[in-house]
Amino acid sequence: MILIIGAGLSGLLTAYHLKKEGIPFKVLEARDRVGGRIHTIYKTNEAPVEMGATWFTSQHTYLRSLLEELGISYFEQYMGSKVFYQPSSAQPPQLVTIPNESPSYRISGGTFNLINTLLSTLDTTDVLLNQTVKKVTFEEKSVLVEAKDNFKATKVVLALPPKLWSKNILFTPGLPSNLMNIATETHTWMEDAIKVALTFKEPFWEQENIPATLFSNAGPVTEFYDHCDHKRSAFALCGFINSAYKQLSSTERQEAVIKQLKNTFGSRVLEYVTYQEYLWSKEEYTFKASEAYIFPHQNNGNPIFSNSFFTDKLLISSSESALEFPGYMNGAVLAATATAKKIVQAQQEI
Template identity: 40%
Template sequence: MKKEKVILIGAGLCGLYTAYLLQKKGIEVLLLEANTRIGGRIKTITGTTGVTMEMGATWFGNQHRHLLEVLNILELPYFRQHTQGISLFETMSFVPPQKFEISDSEEPSFRIKGGTAKLIEKLISEIGMQHIKTQTKITAIKEDNNQLIVIDAAGNSYSADKVISTIPPNLLVNSVVFEPNLPDAFIQLAKKTHTWMGESIKFSVEYTTPFWRQNHYSGTLFSQASIIQEMYDHSTADNSGFALKGFLNGGTAVLSLEERKEKVIAQLTTFFGLEANDYVAYYENVWREEPLTFQPYEQLVLAHQNNGHSLFKNPLQNGKLYVSGAETATQNPGYMDGAIFAAKTIAAQF
């Protein structure tokens, strides 16, 4: 019996875990990734002090059972997010922030020890790098008899019995030409499907000491008035590296990196004192400027819009093309748990 060959588009968490599951079933897989790096919206960077900082997917909780199951199978340890100390909530720029404490009885959130990229690295080692091809941007998918021909930007073609796309649906229909055309109802749905992380600007500030902890602050901050909208302590599990990390106001994408950095340090100095100005480095990731992740919408698309839509369940191109990814998950869409659930859902059909 001929071994079925499946091509996966996108080597993010969903693509990698789908490949892992299909290989367990004895199916031959090839992952094609447009970027130079593997991981998609999981992007861990390491500072000069050795602290790991997440520019993409970070937290998960006890409700994310699919992800927790995978971490257990792959023997990847995780730890509880630090929340002890005084947290701040700023409602207006001319009023001092309110102080509050997060109770230990609150539902915890977790981070993977050594960074979220540990999950990506583990899956790569399980799948084998020989089954993954980076810098391979797909531009066309054509039906040819009982196969699909996948063509990249360099003109290379790859044939497969089945193709699974795990990139955001809006990006898929705007960057890949299909022959024959996809159904119009699907195209319109994909264009109106929210891409997770797309509007996010993530930032991190690296420090040599956790001065906020020493001053009895948790590092947790919420603001409706300043550039930092949400922030948390981002020190390593073993407390050998220290950082503060969170989300900036999405509207500040129009500013330069230097302008955003200046506003971030000013806000931190106002709230935590002059020690905040003694930082090692500032990092950020404006996800709307990542063309291999985010495609601007043609019209207003709201957060969560059409994520997990039932139409994503149906294979296209005579049952040979599957559309997956975190946005298509019917459970926790957009989250790492959703990416895992989407992978399990697709793999179960093979």
Template identity: 30%
Template sequence: MSIQTCDTLIVGGGLSGIYAACLLTQKKVSFIVLEARERIGGRILCPEHHGFYADLGPSWYWPSIHPKLAQLIQTLGLEGFREFEEGLGRFQRFDGAVQTVRGYATDPPSFRLCGGMAALIKTLCRRIDGNAILLNHPVCHIEKISSGALVSVGQLEKDPWVQFRARHVILALPPRLAAATILFTPELSYGLTQAMLKIGTWMAGQAKFSAFYEEPFWRQMGLSGQAFSERGPLSEIHDGSNNGAGPYGLTGFVGIPAVQRNQEPRLTEAILAQLALIFGRPAAQPTAFFYQDWAREPFTATEFDQPPMYEHPLYHPPAGKAAIWDGTILFAGTETAMQHGGYLEGALVAAERAAMAI
């Protein structure tokens, strides 16, 4: 079996990995991106409906507190727009009763990206060599060698499909996922492995929906599209419409724990019934409906991500290490950022740190 060689291997084709590839392109460093999925983007997932892209992963950014992302959007020639928040909100009590409440405007203001967050990935990819991105390449083994690392692609306990030799390896994926799915030789220390496993993967236990309609009937009722529920199955709902035009949509998060979300058709029925109860009967008849359960994604979530995450963790490099094996392996991915971990901003921060170390 032949072994391919490059200066740097980037494991993971989400925002952190693709941005790292863009930075290495500027430095004229040879690289290959290994993405386990059949698509790039990682947790950025944007199905298209009538020319509009729904965000089933990260949806919002805050320019006033995410300066790197705001600057990157401007540099790439992309545009953002304010999240629609005009009007009253809805609140569903545990007994199912629905109340109209005062609307809640986010502070600082939240923005969404024209073209969906996938526009970030698509535009960055135009700046790098597309032949350097290899899809359907799950990394199963990383071995330390004298010249750097030998990386195997395939499945554990089976012969590798292909191998790569590189001076550096950027792990642009959640530390918990790396610790649970990649065999390291020599073994990582117990303390480092435990630290990686304890870093919860943001959104890994979440499920999200987007429903689209021909008319924004909730706006016509004086509602913002915001709703919160103690009953479920949805716990949080927002307006998910296009910027100033159709298609019009509602989007939000399922509040049922991941271990109980095992019957998607029945869950979809329950979601539509709840939307109708909160916003009226038209909400039960969307022209398009998208649903994504990230806890069922093997290249995002592990068994450790099944319990619900009730607050945003304080992210940092695992065990305080941004690199191991004398700088051969560099941690990236938003969960390893010292600032804004879990957000898209954190993905950029971690990618810059790794690229600067090469």
């Protein structure tokens, strides 16, 4: 049996590939939900809002191929030709014309539609929640994994960010020091991000013919975009808050956000139905403090993550481990596909 640690995109996609090949596995997830850093909030009669992974481009061919294979549609992120831009706190937001660049895309029905579709291909007993892995022991012909329950496998796949497994899991015997050093200094995508979204009954920005996009160097909101659903029948705005604002209380943060948005979009922004925010630094299964500053995408795609260890009993698969587009959903798809291929090939050689 193969044990996959982590039920995010890379973990569930690895499981999906193994399922098609008839190779037995279990997915262990520490959280009480699947999806990892894909986290879409759904409310009745409101646009799905993304608190995690959201956008991809035409260059992300592995992700696009997977969506097509699963029959999941996607749509172009609405931008328009003008945006609000605030260069500093000393200057008010101003209208700026943006170049006609390659579009970004979003998944119809929310990014979690991808997770849910992958999950639907698996048996209910294939994915086990609330299983925080504490120890992995490599024996001569098997691997023992200690979580809430104990498991025995032929191989283990680490389908979670390297910094997390390097700091949270005890490996016996220990992993190679060069691997551990690089893993602890690998940036985890989204680890310090704050997402914010407001839903509306009406798209006032369309009605008033003003941009839905804001780029600000002043904050708290640094980027804000049209976030209507793919049918444009439910309406929202969504984006990022400067991570420094995590020091404030949720009430203080919301007040600062609404004040900034009112100054940018006008008083109709006060017509919002719901305000949602998500601090990924509060997620113990995403965020882990670093001893020294880690640059964005630092060590993402490091070739060492493509190796297997302990005579192929340990494989690494996460967005950060991908050799192409690491740190993105496309990278998670590539890493999972490559990992599953290694496992299938090994099974065929037995």
